[in-house]
Amino acid sequence: DAGITQSPRHKVTETGTPVTLRCHQTENHRYMYWYRQDPGHGLRLIHYSYGVKDTDKGEVSDGYSVSRSKTEDFLLTLESATSSQTSVYFCAISNILASSYNEQFFGPGTRLTVL
Amino acid sequence: GNSVTQMEGPVTLSEEAFLTINCTYTATGYPSLFWYVQYPGEGLQLLLKATKADDKGSNKGFEATYRKETTSFHLEKGSVQVSDSAVYFCALSVNYGGATNKLIFGTGTLLAVQP
Numbered sequence: 001d002a003g004i005t006q007s008p009r010h011k012v013t014e015t016g017t018p019v020t021l022r023c024h025q026t027e028n029h030r031y032m033y034w035y036r037q038d039p040g041h042g043l044r045l046i047h048y049s050y051g052v053k054d055t056d057k058g059e060v061s062d063g064y065s066v067s068r069s070k071t072e073d074f075l076l077t078l079e080s081a082t083s084s085q086t087s088v089y090f091c092a093i094s095n096i097l098a099s100s101y102n103e104q105f106f107g108p109g110t111r112l113t114v115l
Numbered sequence: 116g117n118s119v120t121q122m123e124g125p126v127t128l129s130e131e132a133f134l135t136i137n138c139t140y141t142a143t144g145y146p147s148l149f150w151y152v153q154y155p156g157e158g159l160q161l162l163l164k165a166t167k168a169d170d171k172g173s174n175k176g177f178e179a180t181y182r183k184e185t186t187s188f189h190l191e192k193g194s195v196q197v198s199d200s201a202v203y204f205c206a207l208s209v210n211y212g213g214a215t216n217k218l219i220f221g222t223g224t225l226l227a228v229q230p
Contacts, residue, residue, distance in 0.1 A: 033217075042204060042220040043159070058217070090158055103149075104218055106158035
C-alpha cells in the first residue's frame with residue numbers, strides 16, 4: 001500500500017470557521033491531488049500540485065485553497081467553511097511514468113461535516 | 116470536453132452471478148482508462164487499467180476491454196462473491212504534452228452481492 005495518510009479522519013465544524021486538512025505521503029511522488037466525493041457526483045478534483053509550491057485548480061476549486069511547502073505534505077484549506085462543503089475528502093498521489101498512464105494512489109479519506 | 120458515464124446503481128446480484136457494469140467515455144486525444152474500487156469506509160484502489168485501444172485490463176477475476184469504436188470500457192466478472200460488494204468507479208486520463216495525471220471519474224456504481 002502507498003504510504004498516504006490524511007488528518008484528521010473525521011471533523012465536525014461550524015459554518016464560517018476555517019478548516020485545514022492535511023495529506024502526508026512517504027512515497028516521494030511528484031503529484032498530489034485533493035478530491036471531494038459526494039453522492040451522485042463521484043469524485044471531483046478540487047486542486048492539485050505538480051511540485052513543491054506548484055499548484056493548480058481543479059473543477060471545483062471555489063472556496064478552497066492549497067499549499068505545498070514540502071514534497072510530502074499537501075494542505076487543503078477551507079477559509080470559511082459552508083454547509084455545501086460537507087463531504088468526504090480524498091487525497092491522492094501519483095508519479096510521472098514513462099508509459100504515461102496515470103495510476104493514482106488514494107488516502108483513506110477525511111469526513112468533514114459543516115453545521 | 117472529457118467525461119465518463121457509467122450505469123447507475125445499485126446493482127444487486129446473488130453470489131456466483133455474472134457482473135457487467137457499463138462505462139462509456141468522451142475524450143479528446145487518446146485516454147487511458149481505469150476502474151477503481153472503493154470498499155466500505157476506505158479510499159479508492161486501482162482495480163485495472165488499459166492504456167490503448169483493444170487492451171484488456173484484468174485483475175482479481177475482473178476484466179475490461181478498451182473499445183475505441185464504441186468508446187466503452189465495461190467491467191465484467193464471471194462469478195461475483197460477497198467480498199466484491201463495493202462501489203466501482205470508471206475513470207479516464209488524458210495527457211496534453213506535459214503530464215498532469217488528472218483523472219476524470221464517473222459517478223460510481225454500488226454493487227451489492229448477496230449470499
